[in-house]
Structures are given as C-alpha cells and as structure tokens.
Amino acid sequence: MRRRDFLASLPASVLLPEALAAAGMRLGDAGPVGEAGRGGPYALVLGSVQDGGFPQAGCYTELCEHGRRLQREGRGRFVASLALVEPEAERFWLVDATPDITRQMDLIEEPAFRRRAAERRPFDGIFVTHAHIGHYTGLALLGNEGLGIRDTPVYCTAAMAGFLEANAPWSLMVRQERIRPTPLAPDTWHQVGDALQVQLLPVPHRNEFADTVALLVRGPQATLLYIPDIDGWHLWHRDVAREVEAADVALLDATFWSLDELPGRTVEEVPHPLATRTMDLLQDVADRRGARIVLTHLNNSNPAHPRRRRWRAGVSRSPGRRCA
Ligand SMILES: [Zn+2]
Ligand SMILES: [Zn+2]
Numbered sequence: 399m400r401r402r403d404f405l406a407s408l409p410a411s412v413l414l415p416e417a418l419a420a421a422g423m424r425l426g427d428a429g430p431v432g433e434a435g436r437g438g439p440y441a442l443v444l445g446s447v448q449d450g451g452f453p454q455a456g457c458y459t460e461l462c463e464h465g466r467r468l469q470r471e472g473r474g475r476f477v478a479s480l481a482l483v484e485p486e487a488e489r490f491w492l493v494d495a496t497p498d499i500t501r502q503m504d505l506i507e508e509p510a511f512r513r514r515a516a517e518r519r520p521f522d523g524i525f526v527t528h529a530h531i532g533h534y535t536g537l538a539l540l541g542n543e544g545l546g547i548r549d550t551p552v553y554c555t556a557a558m559a560g561f562l563e564a565n566a567p568w569s570l571m572v573r574q575e576r577i578r579p580t581p582l583a584p585d586t587w588h589q590v591g592d593a594l595q596v597q598l599l600p601v602p603h604r605n606e607f608a609d610t611v612a613l614l615v616r617g618p619q620a621t622l623l624y625i626p627d628i629d630g631w632h633l634w635h636r637d638v639a640r641e642v643e644a645a646d647v648a649l650l651d652a653t654f655w656s657l658d659e660l661p662g663r664t665v666e667e668v669p670h671p672l673a674t675r676t677m678d679l680l681q682d683v684a685d686r687r688g689a690r691i692v693l694t695h696l697n698n699s700n701p702a703h704p705r706r707r708r709w710r711a712g713v714s715r716s717p718g719r720r721c722a
Pocket of ligand 1: 448449530532533626627695
C-alpha cells in the first residue's frame with residue numbers, strides 16, 4: 399500500500415500564496431513560524447491535535463508523556479486551529495478558538511497583531527466550525543476574566559450563532575459586546591478582508607449542540623481546505639477526493655490512525671475517518687498533484703504524532719482513550 403506524500407501536521411506555517419512550497423515543508427520542527435507571510439496573505443497552522451489536547455488531562459501513556467516532553471521543550475502540539483493573516487493590511491482571523499488559545503496567539507508574530515491585542519481587538523473575526531470543546535471554548539479566555547476583547551464577529555452557522563447567544567457564558571460575552579455571533583450562509587463565498595474569501599461547507603459530525611462546518615479559504619494565489627472534524631468521508635454529500643484535488647492545500651481530520659487505537663470497535667462505530675483509509679482514498683490525488691495533504695486533529699492515541707521512530711510505522715502500545 400503506497401502512503402506517500404501525506405504530512406502529519408504540526409504547528410508550522412502554511413503560506414497561502416506559496417501553498418505548494420508549504421506542502422513541501424518538513425514537518426517535525428515545530429518551532430517559531432519564522433518568515434511566514436512576508437508580503438501576501440497567509441494561513442498559519444496554530445495546532446493540529448484533537449480537542450482534548452496532547453497530552454490529555456490525566457493521561458500518562460507513553461504517547462502523552464511524549465507530548466509533555468514536547469511541551470517542556472517549547473515544541474508542544476496544540477489543539478487544531480489556524481490563523482488567517484493579511485500582513486500588509488494588518489488584519490487577522492482565527493479559525494476555531496481552542497483551550498490552547500493563549501499559547502497559540504503567541505505564534506502570531508506580526509507586530510501589528512500584538513499591538514491590536516493590546517487594544518483588545520486582535521482579530522477581525524473568529525471562525526468557529528462547531529460546538530465541541532476544542533473549537534470554541536477558547537472564546538472564554540477572550541472574555542471578562544481574560545483579554546476582554548471588543549466587538550469581534552464570530553463567523554459560524556446560524557445554529558452555532560444561536561447556541562452562543564442562548565447559552566452562558568457565551569451569552570454574557572454577547573451582551574457585553576465582546577463577541578458578535580455572525581451567521582454566514584453555507585456553500586457560498588464570503589469576502590473577508592481585502593484578499594481572502596471563505597466558504598463554510600456543512601459536514602456530518604456529532605452535533606449535540608449545533609452543527610458543523612469545514613472551511614474553504616481562497617487567497618489570491620491558492621486555496622486551502624480545512625476539515626478538522628467529520629464523521630466519515632462516505633457520509634459527506636461532497637466527494638472528498640474531488641474537493642481535495644480542487645484545493646492547493648488540504649488539512650484533513652486524521653483523529654485516529656487505525657482501529658488499533660479503538661479496541662473492540664468496528665470501523666462503522668468510529669466517529670472519524672481513519673487516517674490509514676483516508677490516505678488510501680486520496681493516494682491518487684496526492685500522486686497527481688503533489689504533497690499537499692496534511693493530517694490534522696490527531697488524537698492523543700494516534701501514532702502519527704511525531705517523532706519517536708517506533709511510533710512512525712506502527713501504533714502506540716497505549717490503548718485509545720476518549721475520542722473526539
Ligand atoms: Zn474536534
Ligand atoms: Zn467535533
């Protein structure tokens with residue numbers, strides 16, 4: 399089985415204008431985002447792990463201990479998130495507000511961002527894909543007890559906006575005019591900023607509180623597809639291979655590597671596509687268009703977490719824990 403040209407995502411930069419070069423980036427060195435984005439707009443990968451983080455609370459498996467080591471070394475992996483940046487216009491958008499938001503905002507090194515943060519309006523908008531803890535609870539750290547942001551649109555579906563307006567503590571943030579839930583119609587382009595357009599793509603997912611979307615981001619030179627959570631490719635009304643082929647970079651839900659992480663479960667019971675199957679499904683696309691498929695939203699049981707050699711080809715000896 400060929401499995402070439404798939405990248406395990408890390409907190410590294412993906413540049414929209416240079417998406418093809420970005421796809422060739424060697425992941426494994428997290429580190430600072432460096433030269434990202436001189437000039438044109440770019441997307442920055444702020445995190446690539448599942449909602450519960452890496453390590454997860456109270457988890458002392460070998461993999462989670464590895465996650466702790468990375469954190470101590472300043473190379474920690476954070477929960478899946480992106481920043482979209484127009485550096486010249488000094489405009490910034492966040493895609494999903496995670497529990498790691500404090501450290502993730504530090505990855506945005508543009509001086510203008512820090513100046514704007516001091517003015518309590520660092521983001522021009524925050525996109526929220528859905529109401530699972532890894533994707534929106536970071537908003538709390540931007541509220542009263544934290545940064546205390548002002549008048550920041552939260553772009554999401556109508557159902558997600560309704561959820562934020564109706565439930566504390568988010569409803570308090572709305573009343574205080576810190577966040578402004580702003581529904582965007584799905585499946586249509588929305589202009590954000592001077593150079594970026596975004597489309598919300600509804601995807602099937604466990605929707606206990608609201609619904610779930612993926613994001614398609616279009617810059618002047620490249621398109622990025624971002625699907626952190628989906629129940630299964632076969633459940634989507636779109637053809638994932640076609641969508642990936644149409645994009646320049648695709649960051650895809652790879653929560654679980656294989657069924658080895660989920661003892662006693664069948665593939666039908668797994669609420670995410672297995673990374674091994676995703677790679678089989680998309681290998682032809684990767685071969686035709688080059689290495690532009692990045693695996694993200696990795697669970698703490700996922701052996702694709704770099705870096706120890708024995709984890710690369712096989713699976714962790716640790717059994718799977720909670721799923722996303
Ligand atoms: Zn998630
Ligand atoms: Zn989810």
